[in-house]
Amino acid sequence: MPRRTAAKLATVTAVVASSVLALAPSAHADLVTYCIGTGGAVTVPNDLYVPAGESCALTGTTITGNVSVAAGGNLVVAGGNVSGDVRVAADGYLDATDTTIGGSVVLAAGGYGTFLKDARTGTVVVRPKGSATIDSFLFVEASTIAGHVTTGAGEVRLDRNTQVEGNLSSTGTYYTDVHDSFVDGTLSVLNSATGSVVCGSAIRGRATFAGNLGGVQLGPNGNLDGCASGSYWGRDVSITNTTGGVTVDDNIIDGTLTVTSNNPAAQVAANNRIRGGVTGEQAGANAARATQAAAGGDRDEAGDQRAAVRRTSAVQEATASGDAGL
Structure with missing residues (x-):
């Protein structure tokens, strides 16, 4: 199984035996439309409920x-x-x-x-x-x-x-990753079980990573996931109290990078552009580049798989129920 696989891949096996839709008169705003099955390009004039x-x-x-x-x-x-x-x-x-x-x-x-x-x-x-x-x-x-x-x-x-x-705020997740995306506010990833990866993205506000057990990877050449490039960080970046490894590679940080109380010490590559300098404990300047090819986007594959499993099952069940009458 890939390193960054989903925690669980559940399937839906129940079969919907019948199709039911209750369309309430539009004059009563407190009534609800029940949906079981499939529906098309119509307007539901009230709330919708999936039983x-x-x-x-x-x-x-x-x-x-x-x-x-x-x-x-x-x-x-x-x-x-x-x-x-x-x-x-x-x-x-x-x-x-x-x-x-x-x-x-x-x-x-x-x-x-x-x-x-x-x-x-x-x-x-x-x-x-x-x-x-x-x-x-x-x-x-x-x-x-x-x-x-x-x-x-x-x-x-x-x-x-x-x-x-x-803002993007994450506490106690299995992992929190940001790829090729933009966050206009702050980014906070705390106490993640398998850490965090940020690649090819732009974070305008301050970024805080603390207490993450599986490591933190900012940019390519880390041991968590594969990606092509680092990110732009508009304010300070702080990575503290992290186990499992910290790699910072190919990033532009318009602020200070703080790396303290990480075990092992953070690896901050020489190709980063850090306007405010680095404070804290660092290991050697070279990141673990040999792991890039092996990582190969494992989390991306796992995410697509997990969502596809549930989506396919849900559509099959709804279709088996027939037209919901929407």
Whole structure:
């Protein structure tokens, strides 16, 4: 298995036996549309609800209210528009492609995961899993998040020209990686079980990495994942109390780089451009370049695989249910 593989690859095996849609009269704003099955390019004039353990696949659908995905439910949206929030319960899954979500996306404790591609959303929140047995994921590709990203569990990867207009804050995740993306605010990665990789990205605010057990890799030639280039950092960068190794390679830092209390000591390559200099303990100047080819983008492969498994299962279940009548 790749080093940066997903913690779990779950599959959905339940079969939806029937298709049910309850479309409430538009005059009653407190009523809710239930979705099981598939729906097309129509407007839902109120909130949408995916019942527990069911799947809903929508294409070109407009939802004027909020969306709730109950425990174990799946919602796959392509080319859609949601005016309000999307809230996903434990073991629930949201897959949104080429879709605009006007409000927040919130994945509850123990939520299965969220996959966003070519999407636009407000604030994104992944709750800490607490006592739940499921560890969540958040995979974002080529999307814009018009707010903050706050994650407290699971696997987190931002990739392929994703833009975060606020801060990205991560605490207690399995890993938090940022590839080829832009964060307009601050970046904070704390207490990650297998660390953090940032490559080919731009971080405008201050960056803080602390207490990460699996290491921190900024730029190529580290031992966590493969990538082609370093990043631009608009303020100070601090990497402290990290185990598993720290590599800083091919970065531009318009501030000070602080590397203290890391075990082993950080490897800061000579090809970095650090305006404010480096403070703290450093190992040799050469990063572990031999590991670049072996890493080979393992996390990217794992992320695509995990999201694809749930998405394919959800669409198959919704299709088996027939037309939801949207």
